[in-house]
Amino acid sequence: MAIPVIDFSKLDGEERADTLAQIANCCEEWGFFQVEREEGFKKSKPVQLLNELLERKNGGDHDEKVENVDWEDVFLLSDENDDQWPPKTPGFKETMKEYRIELKKLALRVLETMDENLGLPKGYLNKAFNGGQDSKNAAFFGTKVSHYPPCPHPEKVTGLRAHTDAGGVILLFQDDEVNGLQILKDGAWIDVQPMRNAVVINTGDQIEVLSNGRYKSVWHRVLARPDGNRRSIASFYNPSYKAVIAPSPELLAAEAAQGAVVEEEEVVKDSSSSGAKYPKFVFEDYMNVYAEQKFLPKEPRFLALKAI
Ligand SMILES: O=C(O)CCC(=O)C(=O)O
Numbered sequence: 001m002a003i004p005v006i007d008f009s010k011l012d013g014e015e016r017a018d019t020l021a022q023i024a025n026c027c028e029e030w031g032f033f034q035v036e037r038e039e040g041f042k043k044s045k046p047v048q049l050l051n052e053l054l055e056r057k058n059g060g061d062h063d064e065k066v067e068n069v070d071w072e073d074v075f076l077l078s079d080e081n082d083d084q085w086p087p088k089t090p091g092f093k094e095t096m097k098e099y100r101i102e103l104k105k106l107a108l109r110v111l112e113t114m115d116e117n118l119g120l121p122k123g124y125l126n127k128a129f130n131g132g133q134d135s136k137n138a139a140f141f142g143t144k145v146s147h148y149p150p151c152p153h154p155e156k157v158t159g160l161r162a163h164t165d166a167g168g169v170i171l172l173f174q175d176d177e178v179n180g181l182q183i184l185k186d187g188a189w190i191d192v193q194p195m196r197n198a199v200v201i202n203t204g205d206q207i208e209v210l211s212n213g214r215y216k217s218v219w220h221r222v223l224a225r226p227d228g229n230r231r232s233i234a235s236f237y238n239p240s241y242k243a244v245i246a247p248s249p250e251l252l253a254a255e256a257a258q259g260a261v262v263e264e265e266e267v268v269k270d271s272s273s274s275g276a277k278y279p280k281f282v283f284e285d286y287m288n289v290y291a292e293q294k295f296l297p298k299e300p301r302f303l304a305l306k307a308i
């Protein structure tokens with residue numbers, strides 16, 4: 001089984017309706033999809049430079065330290081910490097800045113596509129991420145650069161333990177040679193096939209809440225490999241810490257109008273009769289719970305929030 005691949009450029013052409021339907025299906029049934037980058041983007045200077053940098057790094061011998069129980073080594077980039085980005089690699093900062101600008105645009109397009117597919121007003125999800133109308137609480141865009149070194153005992157450790165992502169939209173530039181990323185689909189782990197010139201996109205827990213469970217965040221993990229250095233660059237478009245997140249009232253109203261029945265197995269039920277399957281909370285509170293429970297089952301996170 002292969003993760004669906006979407007041609008995003010078709011959103012602007014005659015096959016728009018078909019493409020929207022494909023994306024809706026990915027969000028509902030997979031939680032993951034890959035987007036082929038358009039030609040212009042592939043050939044752009046930042047992407048070429050980035051590829052060169054990655055190749056150069058892959059060629060080198062690295063003895064990076066592995067910490068904790070995940071067989072990975074990471075650093076985080078955001079607009080707020082750009083004075084601490086690795087200074088020694090020529091072109092790194094400039095390249096990553098441009099790369100992040102492009103990816104943020106893609107994240108916003110993905111959010112708008114989800115608005116449309118969910119029947120929400122254009123810009124709804126992004127507004128929710130930014131703390132509502134006219135808010136100064138801007139959404140957060142972070143980038144995690146990861147290295148999964150060869151592991152002498154891949155059977156004893158996971159590159160990154162199974163988890164769902166906490167935030168909104170995640171855009172992953174994954175190694176196109178060394179695989180390892182897997183998602184849990186219908187009870188089985190399947191590989192996210194390495195693909196040159198593609199961005200893997202998935203949705204996090206906040207989209208699950210805002211969509212009232214229509215778009216579930218999907219479990220994924222990275223296997224450790226006995227040979228080969230795996231690199232990945234994951235960018236997260238997340239709500240502001242101050243944003244209030246709750247199932248969209250518009251969606252709840254639409255579901256009520258359609259006589260939607262709240263399924264019994266949905267453990268996280270709102271005490272009100274609104275049909276909300278998730279509580280309303282401040283994203284920062286969610287992150288505090290997530291920090292403790294990232295690798296544990298998902299539902300107790302929402303229950304913990306309800307108790308707050
Ligand atoms: O490195 C990868 O391919 C995935 C990383 C990931 O899932 C994460 O950082 O949340």
Ligand SMILES: [Fe+2]
Pocket residue numbers: 163164165220
């Ligand atoms: Fe993840």
